[in-house]
Amino acid sequence: MRGNVIVGQSGGPTAVINSSLVGVFKTAVDRGADKVYGMLNGIQGLLEERYVDLSEHICSELDIELLKRTPSAFLGSCRFKLPEIKDDTKIYDRIFEILDGLHIEYFFYIGGNDSMDTIKKLTDYSLLNGSHIKFMGVPKTIDNDLDVTDHTPGYGSAAKYIGSITKEVIRDGLVYDRQSVSILEIMGRNAGWLTGAAALAKCEDCEGPDMIFLPEIPFDVESFLKKISELHKTKKSIVVAVSEGIRLADGRYVNELASDGPDFVDAFGHKELTGTARYLAGRISSELGSKARAIEFSTLQRCASHIVSRVDITEAFQVGGAAVKAAFEGETGKMIILKRISDDPYICVTDTYDVHKIANVEKKVPREWITPSGDNVMPRFINYIKPLIQAELTPIMVDGLPRHLTLNDLLKKA
Amino acid sequence: MRGNVIVGQSGGPTAVINSSLVGVFKTAVDRGADKVYGMLNGIQGLLEERYVDLSEHICSELDIELLKRTPSAFLGSCRFKLPEIKDDTKIYDRIFEILDGLHIEYFFYIGGNDSMDTIKKLTDYSLLNGSHIKFMGVPKTIDNDLDVTDHTPGYGSAAKYIGSITKEVIRDGLVYDRQSVSILEIMGRNAGWLTGAAALAKCEDCEGPDMIFLPEIPFDVESFLKKISELHKTKKSIVVAVSEGIRLADGRYVNELASDGPDFVDAFGHKELTGTARYLAGRISSELGSKARAIEFSTLQRCASHIVSRVDITEAFQVGGAAVKAAFEGETGKMIILKRISDDPYICVTDTYDVHKIANVEKKVPREWITPSGDNVMPRFINYIKPLIQAELTPIMVDGLPRHLTLNDLLKKA
CATH class of the missing domain: 3.40.50.450 (Rossmann fold)
Known part of the structure; x- marks a missing residue:
């Protein structure tokens, strides 16, 4: 027995x-x-x-x-x-x-x-x-932030979901012949594994997101706005993926900059991070005049x-x-x-x-898997995720x- | 020729x-x-x-x-x-x-x-x-707001997507043994066809959303909060679907009540309506003390x-x-x-x-397809949608x- x-x-x-x-x-x-x-x-x-x-x-x-x-x-x-x-x-x-x-x-x-x-x-x-x-x-x-293990069960499906809907949202953004920016807000407090998965959308039939910002790299709002405005010179529809957990160099979360930034703290003492994309979309519309939309992938990332x-x-x-x-x-x-x-x-x-x-x-994304400019991921990252999203x-x-x-x-x- | x-x-x-x-x-x-x-x-x-x-x-x-x-x-x-x-x-x-x-x-x-x-x-x-x-x-x-036609191509797939992810989100909400409210924000400026599709989630393996608010019925924030608080006496996890276009009796959109309510107007002169669920979730957390989350189904409704x-x-x-x-x-x-x-x-x-x-x-949802209390849809509505979401x-x-x-x-x- x-x-x-x-x-x-x-x-x-x-x-x-x-x-x-x-x-x-x-x-x-x-x-x-x-x-x-x-x-x-x-x-x-x-x-x-x-x-x-x-x-x-x-x-x-x-x-x-x-x-x-x-x-x-x-x-x-x-x-x-x-x-x-x-x-x-x-x-x-x-x-x-x-x-x-x-x-x-x-x-x-x-x-x-x-x-x-x-x-x-x-x-x-x-x-x-x-x-x-x-x-x-x-x-x-x-x-996917557990140490030692190559990856964590649950990550592959979340990555497949993020890759799939990022492709769909990028296609959707191309529908009108006008300037628009979509900011995708993806889960990940301190580690950019999920946000990096947005890069999967880049394949033969899709350009992928124009920029990807992980929490591993300090985020600068002014230089972000400058990059958007540069990109708009050559393309109309811009799609950017940001982690909900991106922070400024001084350690503040980007979503804390919003006037309605949340003070909610969960049972483990973690701050609620939603609102990052909304804040950035607001800055883009008011300062660059582009139509900007925040899309929060929300709980579907873990339950789709x-x-x-x-x-x-x-x-x-x-x-x-x-x-x-x-x-x-x-x-x-x-x-x-x-x-x-x-x-x-x-x-x-x-x-x-x-x-x-x-x-x-907490296992973070290695610095060398992120581009030197800090606004996208390297092919090494894609090679790492690709096998984990295969088949249905x-x-x-x-x-x-x-x-x-x-x-x-x-x-x-x- | x-x-x-x-x-x-x-x-x-x-x-x-x-x-x-x-x-x-x-x-x-x-x-x-x-x-x-x-x-x-x-x-x-x-x-x-x-x-x-x-x-x-x-x-x-x-x-x-x-x-x-x-x-x-x-x-x-x-x-x-x-x-x-x-x-x-x-x-x-x-x-x-x-x-x-x-x-x-x-x-x-x-x-x-x-x-x-x-x-x-x-x-x-x-x-x-x-x-x-x-x-x-x-x-x-x-x-689905075109007149004369029984329904409009595009509606069935959006309804199937909304029904499916509403089921998933309802399941997700049950995960912790604590009070929580999820407010699903669904598209539909003046007609509640899409929001009503959240009711599809109600089936043998799912209770469906607890309440559904369509733009056809004037919305009252105070009575909404009272209903949430009543519901919490018998169940912990509450899921509510609201149309982005719900309005108060005086005609103002609910999302206009938010301090950060948007002033954006699109090419046809329509106001941007996002923020309704966020506003209601904010009221719930601050006044009822429940953990409340806004989930915007966003553009995925039209591109999934x-x-x-x-x-x-x-x-x-x-x-x-x-x-x-x-x-x-x-x-x-x-x-x-x-x-x-x-x-x-x-x-x-x-x-x-x-x-x-x-x-x-614009074709709206008939009054008799909505419950007398105005906070859910009648079986007639479900019978109408069901055939449109069949098969894949x-x-x-x-x-x-x-x-x-x-x-x-x-x-x-x-």
Whole structure:
């Protein structure tokens, strides 16, 4: 007997985070797990003893296929940071009490940087207290900012979505014979991985964005306006991609310059960053007189399941499966990483890596992957992303719309 | 010999406007037209003698298939309103001189309300001056606000896109166990056809938006806030769809209430309407304390070719073909309309209708298709849209992204 497994999802979702859940679930069942529990709303829900027995409810191949194509975290997510062990052992005692009550042997947590911090702390506590439970991190984040791993599941699909709609918006911008500027606002607080994906739009049938600004490079509003005005001398329709997180040399976010700049701070103390494109579009219309439009790609970047990368959704499944395999073989305190063997043909394998060396480190776009002028990305960046957006997983369309799986449906059927 | 044909595109594009272009082109060629010209940037480009001989350049089945899947107006568009004939005959003389120079016998214009006004005026002038040229309007608009026709090609695909991403955004909103409100801002200045399509998200696997506000019903901010606060008593994640064009009882647009409300006016004198959702989200966060997010669906509503309705793209082709057939049979001054024979099975046929009775009339959502409380749509509305979003036309994916056809590619090949 293998004992019981529990799996949770944490942090912002991706379009393929449920494929990792399927990877954990299916591999655990196939390898002899007794029960596979799902925590509802991650560690926060677990603390309130909210969980579901997935092995009792997920029965059909169709459920599995729908789940892979369902956006948002199927089990619900949380943004909950565990305290340092030395500051509060009570909460840890409580978590282990609940886990022991469920006879859990293996604990999987699908998430990004903040979630790997949870795996790290739970592992540390288990080692300090002689618990037998194995803890494994399964990487996900559209932001692609996890360290060590070549890339993160979720990124490829977000990049494919961004590349596709950037192409469509560029085409749309060409429709009138007049000067216009579209500013695309793309997610990414400190790392420009997502914003750089707008460059994918550049291909045989599309010129791609005229400029791309990543948060890795300090942004100068005046020189930006000068560049727009220069570009307008040779072309009418200009499309620029900016990260929501671009900052001035003095460290202020560009969106803070707006009079209606937001003061909202999220649960992790991060400032809300929306409004960057709107601010720049406003400056362009008022100072250059061009029609300027801000287009925020918004949450669709993380939930557009209707267009996902098959490479990404397959890898998302694989990292889930690899986590189970490693834990069942006795590993703990590790995160699954992806190691790229070659770009073309694209070959990528999984490995395990000490979560202590990963948690809370943000991976940024290397300076040499950005053009010297800082307003676009280098071919090296495109070569890196290209394999990750290949092929599709067709949505299951019912009555004209993509069908998803819901937890309520699953519970009702049982 | 049939003589020559010219076709143009005008107004805002749709995801399927090029399918109508293909419908005109292919039917004209099949029925013996000598040359099929395309005006570049509509009537405005024609006045500058900018056009291209499509019959010389579109040669392959692949071109046709790519063109159907290409967003934005392939020939370029314009927002150009012809003067009243009595005010300026010179511009009309010039247009007919150019048309006669090209030996044009048939003139097709794919567009919405403002474009049908062009067809009306050109027909009137041709009748006044004994011209033999036949003028036909081919309907398109995502807004679905053309009169007489059951619906307008372009609407079904926009509705399918809105329904699909509304489902995804609703799922995304459920991810955290906390109070949140997402306000979806959907296009539609005076008519709520597009905003109502958010209701499509309501199906077996999705509750649909909690409220939907169309521009047909005066909007009251205070009662809206009260409803949100009531809803929060029973559910945490609230999703509301609002039309960009909702107005207060006194006629002011809601987005004018924002301190940064835009003063921008477009070429037809329409005010820019973006900012409605942002304003409402701001009021919710500051007065109710919920996390509130504005999501503008933006231009993707008209250019998301990566997810189109096959019914829509087929009908877009059909109206183009029907216009050619009618003109070749001697009709002029007409627009093609769609007549629905039955909802289920869905049967819809084409007919011709006097453009004088259509141009400049805006069709709104009937009051009885909106709930008595004015904050949602009735099942009748859903039954109306459902047939229009059925089935898909798979994008032709190349290297991970949807492939389009460009005019430059076409010209290069010749």
